[in-house]
Amino acid sequence: xxxxxxxxxxxxxxxxxxxxxxxxxxxxxxxxxxxxxxxxxxxxxxxxxxxxxxxxxxxxxxxxxxxxxxxxxxxxxxxxxxxxxxxxxxxxxxxxxxxxx
Numbered sequence: 001x002x003x004x005x006x007x008x009x010x011x012x013x014x015x016x017x018x019x020x021x022x023x024x025x026x027x028x029x030x031x032x033x034x035x036x037x038x039x040x041x042x043x044x045x046x047x048x049x050x051x052x053x054x055x056x057x058x059x060x061x062x063x064x065x066x067x068x069x070x071x072x073x074x075x076x077x078x079x080x081x082x083x084x085x086x087x088x089x090x091x092x093x094x095x096x097x098x099x100x101x
Contacts (some may be wrong), residue, residue: 018024053060 016026
């Protein structure tokens, strides 16, 4: 029921094994392919980043400042909510209109 296709490619496998017994050529080619892909991805993301910065304009400085402030607050543990288990309920101030009714 199962067909073994290795028999058809065995000649190619033997030819590669004879020409490159230690696998150096395959290793070098695969390393080159990986680094080429990484270089292409680097340039693609650089271009996308420049386009995104161009579209947002000066908002990126404000966003960076907000993120920096949030990280500073989180790292220094200087958040205002130190007692999260305490619930404070304040009654709303009554205005003169509320008292008249």
